[in-house]
Amino acid sequence: MKVAVFSTNQYDQDFLTQYNTGHEVKFLKVSLSEETAAVAFGYEAVCVFVNDKLNKAVLDLLAVAGLKLIVLRCAGFNNVDLPYAEELNIPVLRVPAYSPEAVAEHAMALILTLNRKTHKAYNRVREGNFSLEKLMGVNLFQRTVAVIGTGNIGQAFCRILKGFGCTVKAYDPYPSSDMQDLGVIYGTLEDTLRDADIISLHCPLNSSTQYLINENQLKQLKRGAMLINTSRGGLIHTHAVIKALKSGIIGSLGLDVYEQESEFFFHDFSEDVIQDDQLTQLISFPNVLITGHQGFLTAEALSEIAKVTFGNIDAWYSG
Ligand code: NAD
Numbered sequence: 280m281k282v283a284v285f286s287t288n289q290y291d292q293d294f295l296t297q298y299n300t301g302h303e304v305k306f307l308k309v310s311l312s313e314e315t316a317a318v319a320f321g322y323e324a325v326c327v328f329v330n331d332k333l334n335k336a337v338l339d340l341l342a343v344a345g346l347k348l349i350v351l352r353c354a355g356f357n358n359v360d361l362p363y364a365e366e367l368n369i370p371v372l373r374v375p376a377y378s379p380e381a382v383a384e385h386a387m388a389l390i391l392t393l394n395r396k397t398h399k400a401y402n403r404v405r406e407g408n409f410s411l412e413k414l415m416g417v418n419l420f421q422r423t424v425a426v427i428g429t430g431n432i433g434q435a436f437c438r439i440l441k442g443f444g445c446t447v448k449a450y451d452p453y454p455s456s457d458m459q460d461l462g463v464i465y466g467t468l469e470d471t472l473r474d475a476d477i478i479s480l481h482c483p484l485n486s487s488t489q490y491l492i493n494e495n496q497l498k499q500l501k502r503g504a505m506l507i508n509t510s511r512g513g514l515i516h517t518h519a520v521i522k523a524l525k526s527g528i529i530g531s532l533g534l535d536v537y538e539q540e541s542e543f544f545f546h547d548f549s550e551d552v553i554q555d556d557q558l559t560q561l562i563s564f565p566n567v568l569i570t571g572h573q574g575f576l577t578a579e580a581l582s583e584i585a586k587v588t589f590g591n592i593d594a595w596y597s598g
Contacts, residue, residue, distance in 0.1 A: 280348075280596055283322035285311040285331050287545055290581055291352065295326070298585035300593055310541070316340035324348040324592060329572065330541045333359040342367045350591050352584050353575070354431075357484040357511060358541075372591040376431040378580035382535075383435035385574035386479050386509045389533030393505060393568055394419055420444040425475035427491070428482030428510070429455050429463065436481060437463050448474055451482070472496055477505040484511035494519040503530030509574045512538035517557050524564055531566040535574045544571040 282304045284295060292306050305322070309315045311331035319325050319341055325348075327333065333341075333349065338360060341349075349364060351373040364371050392398050395416040403410070424440050426433050426449040433451070437458055440447045447463045450471040459465065468491075472478060478500070482488050492506065492515040506529050508515055517538045523529040537544065539555060553559055561567050575584070 280324050280592060281305075281322045282324045282326055282350075282592065283307055283319045284326040285309060285315070285319075286326075286328065290576070291328075294581040294585040295588065298582070298589050300589045302589070302592060310545075311337060313337055313340065316344070319346065320344040322346070324350055326350045326352060326588060327358075329353045329355060329358055330545055331358060332541060333364070335360055335363050338363050338367055338369065342369065348372070348592070348595055350588055352588055355483055355511060357513070370595060372595065374584050374587040374591075377583035377587060378575070378577060379431040379435035381577040381580040382432045382481075382509050382574035383439055384577075385535060385570070386432075386436055386481075386507050386533075387439050389507050389509070389535070389568055389570070390419065390477060390479070390505065393531040393533050393566065398568055399565065421446065422476040423448060423474055425449070425471045425478045426463070427451075427468070427471070427478065427480045429458050430481065432509075433481035434458055436479060437461060469496075469499060473499045473501070475504060476501060477507065479507040480510045480514050482510060482514070484513045489513050490516040492516065492520065494522070497523045497528055500528055502528060504528070505531045505533070507533040509535040512536040512540050517561070521557060521560055524561075524567065531568075532561070532564070533568045534561070535570045536572055537561075537569070540572060 280302045282302050284291060284304055284306045286306060287308055287310060295304065307318050311327050313336050316337050325341060325346060346369055349369055349371045354373060354375050356373055359371055361371060396414045400414055421444055423446040426437055426447060429437060429449050429451040434455060437447050441461055448471045449458065449463050449465050450468045454465040497519055520529060520532065524532060537558060543555065543558060561569060
């Protein structure tokens with residue numbers, strides 16, 4: 280098949296080239312949007328990621344260009360207008376569980392860093408400052424952690440938390456018996472959030488989960504709670520979270536995802552000014568740690584993504 284890969288990073292090219300099962304692949308060094316969709320003209324499949332926008336306008340352009348298949352290199356699919364793709368008769372395939380551990384471990388990395396303030400220590404030591412001022416942390420051992428969503432990633436995360444001796448509470452409309460056997464305590468969303476020292480989000484973004492963490496939910500939290508989001512930016516109401524950081528309701532915040540991330544993440548703005556007041560405010564808090572959607576970025580995950588992506592293309596091609 281003729282496959283157009285929308286990707287702005289070298290990793291995709293390296294891993295997809297390694298696992299290509301014989302397709303004619305073109306790497307387009309742009310993200311997919313209304314402005315760039317025309318470059319997919321003449322390709323039978325587009326291979327896209329979380330930052331590519333597949334709204335109605337883009338899908339119309341791709342359909343006119345003769346597109347037959349959309350392959351996502353990710354698990355989440357909130358960036359695709361699925362009902363419209365179905366209407367256009369364009370199948371959408373994804374990579375459901377390429378490495379839950381990659382994202383779960385990244386969530387834990389954010390927790391440990393914020394908890395022990397190693398991001399501050401790292402910068403200080405590089406300046407020759409070995410003082411311990413304002414570096415006191417708290418033990419993770421015996422803390423109560425709320426896991427919102429116990430699918431593939433949430434479950435991998437619960438296992439890690441149990442290893443650290445945490446009390447793990449969870450909310451998921453479909454509780455897992457494996458997690459219950461592990462000692463995870465399921466409750467309502469409200470009860471789970473209220474009891475937590477740390478909250479970590481692992482559910483998908485859809486119309487019912489948008490702004491799951493909003494002003495009302497934030498009011499119920501334990502003062503000084505830590506909030507971690509490695510799932511999708513739209514799960515939290517950023518403005519309300521900034522207010523909660525200012526008032527001390529949220530004691531620390533770790534984000535791998537951001538509400539408007541398609542405009543910022545994966546791009547290098549080091550020579551430029553970030554034109555986003557909320558992101559600029561968030562970065563200015565010393566107790567906020569933001570990474571640019573790298574939870575998935577391990578060698579094992581990238582290999583699996585590439586393998587499954589070509590497996591998906593082959594399966595569709597052979598009917
Ligand atoms: P999954 O489908 O295996 O699990 C999602 C779980 O969320 C399911 O158990 C589901 O029942 C639950 N859920 C649905 N609605 C809920 C709600 N309202 N409240 C609580 N739980 C709810 O998905 P996964 O593979 O575990 O991935 C979870 C999310 O992680 C993805 O949707 C994606 O947005 C994100 N993700 C991020 C990265 C990254 O690099 N940061 C990488 C992969 C996935």
